[in-house]
Amino acid sequence: MSAVARWRRTGLWVLAVLVGIASLAAIAIATTPPGEAMDPDDVGPAGGAALVAVLEANGVDVETHTSIDEVRAALAARDDDTSVVVANTSNLGTAAATTLRQESLGVDRIVVLSPSTSQLRALRADATALPIGAGVRVESRCDIGTVDEGDSIIGIDARYEPGNGSTGARVCFPLTVPADDGEGGDEEGEHGAGLLDLPSSPAHPPMTIVGTTTGFTNGVITEEHNAAIALRLLGASTRLLWYQPAVTDLVDSDGEAEDGALLPAWFAPALALVAFSLVVLALVRGRRLGRLVREPLPVVVRAVETTESRGRLYRRAQDRTRAAAVLRLATLDRLRTRLGLRRSDSVETVARAISAATGRPVSEVLDLVAGPHPTDDAALVRLAQDLSDLEEKAHRP
Incomplete structure (x- = not known):
């Protein structure tokens, strides 16, 4: 194998391995459960167990729910001192948000962390979300x-x-950015706010929209005034329904996922990249370079060398049976040609023709061309000599 061919094969194997690793990584990321931030039972940096513990220490009865059906049942049995928080909106579908709005009329307050514009519309909140990144x-x-x-x-x-x-x-x-005042100086212009407090209306109860989820997690809650703000927002009522939507709440009322939300946005491009890589690999492995081009060998190789090499291989492997079969088949092929027989003629037919051409009995000819295999090297040598003698005599009709 030439050096170019070896490098080409190595490159193809490397490409196949990289495609496999990319596929496994995409599958692993795609199957990572979403919505883990602010999990009330998670004590890790992304969880919300610390905030729940502080709320309960201050006399707040925190009830955690993972489906809109559980929230609906809890709201049906609510008392007059109840608040609701949607701690992670990653899995909040518009159908679930609409149900939450309808069932939460009359509660003290509903707090929603980092909702999208479509979720706000389902909650009947007159506001627009503008992600920061x-x-x-x-x-x-x-x-x-x-x-x-x-x-x-x-x-x-x-x-x-x-x-x-x-x-x-x-x-x-408020989030501000420098703005030119037209006289060479700079002023600050407001571009949205991190917290929006909406009064109650016939469509929804008092609602507070907070543009953060990570700010109230275990790893960040103690920084700045995050803890105090969280306690004031969520601890005003004696009963708090902590709604942590599961992935099932992404499904709309017709049983279909909204806007492909069950899959991350990068999944389709990643799948297309993997498919393209497989197609390229198939084309590279299966491409044709045209007809073979004859090229003279740099040396002259005698035909007998091939026969001698095969003989040495048979001798090294002690495969007398195979060597004898090769000798007999070659002799029969040459004698068929010399005696004008067809390649499809049976061994018995060929043996009778050889017998007629050499004068030997048919049984003796059959013993040579289809008899028992030699058991040692001496017997193999005798068989080769006998076959050669038989072939020579077949020239004389």
């Missing part, structure tokens, strides 16, 4: 009871703008 630290610049002037929070990753019809909406934690 990274958690930032923001100061409150408001005093609305649950948030004091001068409070700061870290982990804001979404901003919200109230709609024109949102009367009485209060904003906190």
